[in-house]
Amino acid sequence: MIKVYTAIFISLICLASCLQPKKDTPKIASSSIAQRQIQYLVDTFKLEVGQEKDLNKQDSIRIKYAYKFYDLLSNIYIDSIRVHVDSVIVDNLTVTAAFHCNNEISFKYSLTFLKKMDPSQDTLFTFMKGLKPGLDTMVNFAYMGNHQVRLPNSDGTPIIKIFAFPSPIWLPKKE
Secondary structure, three states: OHHHHHHHHHHHHHHHHHHOOOOOOOOOOOOOHHHHHHHHHHHHHHHHHHOOOOHHHHHHHHHHHHHHHHHHHHHOOEEEEEEEEEEEEEEOOEEEEEEEOOOOEEEEEEEEOOOOOOHHHHHHHHHHHHOOOOOEEEEEEEEEEEEEEOOOOOOOOOOEEEEEEEEEOOOOOOO
């Protein structure tokens, strides 16, 4: 009888130890569906360009992916993107902000607000002015129908620059 209890006790300990997370397992930063979709396109673009040595064919691939990025960005809500704030320039009622989420994907936009703002515009203006360069934050982006796709190189230039203005993740999106 004691052997049965001992066997059950040992089995429970083994089961409990299997359920405990390992201390040396790195935590993977979660990213939004939109961020993963953009990153997937960047990765497949790099792979396809990397297989081609002819510069004219590489440029054709770049143009093909510019259309793919347009299709993606025009049809998704770019929400909950974890970014690093590179710069924020406030010039009266114009706020220009630049961000990147890694070395391959960057965002930039300049937005000029009217002197008379409704509450949601004022909230957005205050949010954009309050962004601090060097800060890592999570924001939504409103794609403005324009982006640049560049061939991968070693100078650290992002592969895609998306022209979209940021908004706080708690601000409801307009349909």
